[in-house]
Amino acid sequence: MIEPESQNLLAIVPARGESRGVPRKNMRTLAGKPLIAHTLDALREAGIAERLVLSSEAPEILRWAELHGYETHRRPAELAAPDTTVSEVAASLADELDWAGDVGVFQPTSPFQSSATLRAAVERFSASSAESLSACVREPHLFWIDSSDDLSQARPLFDERVNRQYATHPVVRETGGIQLVRGAALRGRRELVTARHELFEVPLDEGLDIDTNEDLIAARSRMARGTVVFRICANRRVGSGHLHHCLQLADELADHRLRFLLRDCDAFVAELLDEHGYEHRTESDLLSDLVALADEPAPNLVVNDVLDTSEEEVLIERAGGYRVVNIEDLGRGTRFADWVVNALYPVRDDGSVNCSWGPEYATLRSEFQDLPQKPIRERAERILITFGGTDPAGLAGRCAHLLSSDLPEVEVCVVSAPGASTDGYPSAVRVAKEPVSMAREMLEADLAVTSAGRSVYEAATTGTPVVVLAANAREATHAHLGYDSGVVFLGIGSLVDDAHIVATVRRLLADAALRRELSDRLRASVDNRGAARIGHRIRALLAGL
16 A cells, blocks of 8 residues: 555546547446446545545536545536547646645546556656656557658567567557646646656556447457347337336447337437437338348347237247347237246246246346445435326326325425426425436435336335335236335225325334335345346347357
């Protein structure tokens, strides 16, 4: 460990919300965590900084960092442009904090830097007379220099031709992962590289800089082996659950070519897919669309996340040369699918050998990965109400009126879906318009009142006790609604009287021991490896296994 005096360091992790190379790059998942988590966690473990600050203009990134206990700095708009330099960001933040010590910039796009390497770099800089230092790797490739735009005049930057594994060529590449500078030099000259600059060599396997989708795929150590078409249905009537489920699966399967086929989808679906950088088309004729999306001779697979499929649909897909995976499907098309995965429905003893059931296949968004432990307060303070979609049964408004009126001592928050009206809620109720950090909202709530869909699994991941009201009869059949999983299920919402809802919520809020037991059961019911399990099986199907 370095000496305490060398800890007079301001460590800055710059993380813009957008990227030219990889959309939402800093929040893309790597080994179950957003990309930014790897650098932040390594810095925290290294213990080299007196102050560690994540700088971003993106609410999604700032919320994640705050939720995980990191100090954040919201960049002004003029420092969030694509052409803004890291030097400008670092100098501005050092000015704002009136920082007199050393400054370090640690790019989140270098996720493999170890805490030991970070400590060694700071030790080296602290002991040197240099004004700045940056990390580099020694390139094992054969480089030439061309200074005349005439390749016939290019000169080699190596002494002899040897295999890469034996090479010790003089070319080094700056990684961008570690940049250290004296505070006075940065604030005076507004640059991270000074005249008295040193290079610090890091291990080659720590030098990857994720700048493109290809770099992200390399970081996940995978090769593209097939095409996966996600066929989804998402609109104001059925909600956006199918879309988000497939987006999470797409993130897990980033080592493949990914496309989306939109069946009965509202405009917001295409907009969100564009933001994520995924290719998509609207379904018009199923067979023609699948032929257009296929790659030959690569293997092709379609994921149906459209509720129940028909026999005709699945047979068309198979005729188009696709392997077929169906999600949450109880339709007749399941007979002809290669695999059916139902995380929500109970096991059916119908002799099916191509079905997998249960919470081990629950797929959740990246914000629900690697969450901190939830404390169970003795005195309850907050209730979260979330029914997603358009809430056609009006359960969110009904519960908001009931609970805010009967439990005035407790804060009531309602998460409202995009486009949904927020009129009519009591003035005492806090209405949060999506997008919000659902993980944070649930972690901060003592109790969630929700529908019977995937929000129950989200609550389970956070350990937040839930009272569940099914929006319809189909939801009421979901398999994850029992006390053995820590879920308090009251039945179909329209059939549950007001007094029963209020009495149940009041009883749970008053009993911390019961909430603690329910929280433990909920956490134990979901292990957050559902996307990985589904991804593993899809890869096997693509490989013909």
